Amino acid sequence: MTSALLSPPSVTARVPAKVNLELLVGPVRDDGFHTLSTVYQAVSLHDTVTVRPAQEWEVAVHGTFADGVPTTADNLALRAATLLAEAADVVEPVHVTIRKEIPVAGGMAGGSADAAATLVACEHLWDLGMTKDALCDIAAELGSDVPFLLHGGTAVGSGRGEIVTPALARGTFHWVFVPSTGTGLSTPAVYGEHDRIVARRGLTPDPDPTPNPAMMSALLGGDAEALAAVLHNDLQDAAVALRPDLGDLIDAGMGFGALGGLVSGSGPTVAFLCADAEAAIDLAVSFTASGTATNVVRATGPVAGAQVVPTSRA
Known part of the structure; x- marks a missing residue:
């Protein structure tokens, strides 16, 4: 179990939005998701997420697109924090602050981006020493786009989008x-x-x-x-x-x-x-x-x- 006493007072992570350059939709799978092939690209429109130790699990949202983002337990960033804590045997809650500049419900993975940023920030706050692959396993439980937002760049997504393979891309x-x-x-x-x-x-x-x-x-x-x-x-x-x-x-x-x-x-x-x-x-x-x-x-x-x-x- 990791102690928050050894952690920095707060950690901030920055995360991009995504655009699907190609999105091919296959049939519905047994789990209710569609089989997908997609080509993701991360773009320079960012949210920031700050986590700090707290007495209770909490989330606050500010910024251009803050309206409509839940601040209850079903907030995806807060779910990311609690899921990582459960996986890593961490008991100290965190307060999550989201600066929201990615559109909400806009097809740019704004909620997934915040979840990815929270995983990265909490992993650093709690000094877990987890690899990106380990974080991606947890990210996949949160949503199909979350693993890609951990990777960024340009990548191919398969399965329901959560299996991410980097793609070669030159230039801007x-x-x-x-x-x-x-x-x-x-x-x-x-x-x-x-x-x-x-x-x-x-x-x-x-x-x-x-x-x-x-x-x-x-x-x-x-x-x-x-x-x-x-x-x-x-x-x-x-x-x-x-x-x-x-x-x-x-x-x-x-x-x-x-x-x-x-x-x-x-x-x-x-x-x-x-x-x-x-x-x-x-x-x-x-x-x-x-x-x-x-x-x-x-x-x-x-x-x-x-x-x-x-x-x-x-």
Whole structure:
């Protein structure tokens, strides 16, 4: 058992959002999840999570997207802390403070990101000496995207997304994200709509989806135009069916000069790939100046996964 008396007073971890460059959805598994093949990229839109010893397990949330994040026991970051404590035989509770800058229920893994950051911060606070692989085993119990947010970079996700294999990617890719200003999209609702669309169209999902070789080649070459041509999300039709405005937003972004655009994960955030930093600035300005979108975020990828930072930077 680890004593908090030997731990630093607080630890802060910084964690990125993710975008799915490709999301291929297979059939429903026996456990209720879908078989997936996805290509993740971590992008420079970050949450920070600070943990410190406390008398009770607690969580507080601040920041741009704090509204709607639970501060009860079902908060995913708090669940991450208690699960790690149980696995490591730690009895001292922590207070978790989340600075929320990743959209909530936006398809960018905001909740999963906070869980990953909490695992990293608590592991450091309690001085557990755990490997990343060991943390990933716990992360997989929390959610399909959590293991990737521990790794960051660019990676292929398989299984239900929790089996992460690093992918080779060169250069920096420039993104513009338009988070939803309206109602978020429930991941189960989007998958349910996807299943209905597949059944209605008489399609048979690939039981063992694998990444598109053209995508892996574009990433290896650092070629934004080639990557834009193969961006794909099997859930996009479902997300647009539930939120038709997302289709209009994609059309607008392409009209403003984006190389490619797609719904991020289960949505409703829309991601646009741009040729370079200047093109990303121009696209963001086009969205805001036209009144098409008021909340626009520029980011780059790939970036590192969850990692401890000096507390003074929190």
